[in-house]
Amino acid sequence: MTTTGPAAVEQAAVAAQMAVALSRLLRDGETVFFGVASPLPMVAALLARRLHAPDLVILTIPGGVDPEPSALPISTVDPRLLVGAPALITLADVFDLAARGRLDTAFLGGVQIDRRGRINLSAIGDDPQRPTVRLPGGAGSAALMPTAGRTILWRTRHDTRTFVPELSFVTAAGNVDRVVTPLCVLRRTDGVLDVESVHPFSRPDAVRDATGFPVTVGPQTPVTPEPTEAELAALREIDPAGVVASEFQGR
């Protein structure tokens, strides 16, 4: 896939908007976890800690608490995420923390997401034991979504294959707060997702057409604030190599 030229520039802008939108959702002092295959949440957490949430507690699968990585990995299980960490925990510690009500926020993804904010990461097709498409599996999501204080979902694709009326399989359900996509931010209120803001380079009708369940979106819908100069400068410092872009590439 191309990594230079206009498409790459546009992709970088989308990645920056998503990283910043995810980052702004984090609150100072809270405890946040991201798992496998999560470059955008990793960058968002580091950005939040740099800018508005200096006392954020960052937990990861490798187990380094509050790491200060000198170079960001693409794999978010990488030993580079141990650098600078004053303490080392385990993945089991993270699940236990959530189970006893002490994990504030979990970042999770979903290949399919329904109107209630439930996700499917398991299988596409009628029979989960003999699926049309076997997906990677939900990893920590089924345990964390109902137990973490809130879940922030992200997905680098916003289309009607992602946002579906009905999931093939409910891998996880629970305390979803927001969903950040390349087109918009959705917020769950009274158990139902709806559009909170549309990104500046997107349009309300594009969001509606790309979402497979009803959403309320129109000219009255707020526009997601663009990344500020300060946010973009911090983003360049934290992620000079642009690992967030890796989420838009690949096999």
Place this chain on the structure above:
Amino acid sequence: MPDKRRSLAEVIATVPDGSRLALGGNTLHRAPAAAVHELIRQRKRGLELVKTAGAYDVDLLCGVGAAAVVTAGFVGYETVLGLAPMYRRAVEQGTVEAREHACYTIIAGLRAASQGVPFMPLNGLQGSDLVALRGFASVRDPYSGDDVVVVPAIVPDVALIHVQEADVDGNARIWGSEFEDTLMARAARRVIVTAERIVDRAALAAEPKRTSIPGFLVEAVVEAPEGAWPTSCAGLYEYDAAVLEQLLTVSDDPEALRAFVDERILGAVPAR
């Protein structure tokens, strides 16, 4: 204690077809690759693989027809390498059974095994179809009267664990993240450790708190330099993205895959 050093060939020869194997490491990091390569060399069949999050190890064992069941929370390469195509195809074609768990239910099952109890209560899974799919039962908490989901013990026949350092007695030191390896070493009936290098017992005795797995739990230890390759080994080497990319490129062609595994994987690492 007796010297537990063995060759990889002789120790893997004691692993029967159909064994339930716990694989250490996580995704692209510190997988027990040398042991996996020896399983492939010896053409093992019908294996059940247990891991919270697997990548190369699980995918390749599915690709060569060694695996029958994958009991895992996640199987994928992360990064730009994406999904695990050999695992995915084997499950879609029905030659491998995906027993999907949440990572936490793998941990809970291993914990039950390590504690010698039949099941482990767990807080999580509310609203997930995994409960019905896996047949997880609920029991009534005899103290509060509330229902709680319980996960059956997962007792691996063998845990295959790669570490940075071990002594001849099997005392094993993991640098950096331990993932589920220390739990697996306590849950499994047998523990086989491969180590980047064998060190003096005195080196471990100088800092015993850094010994992740005590030797008395370990049946055999194999010296296997670069034994996690092509996955990473913290403090020593990173994952080999180029070889993984090449593997995935040939993974959908059985002949090309066999040639690649023989020449580039088994051929690149000597039998030990």
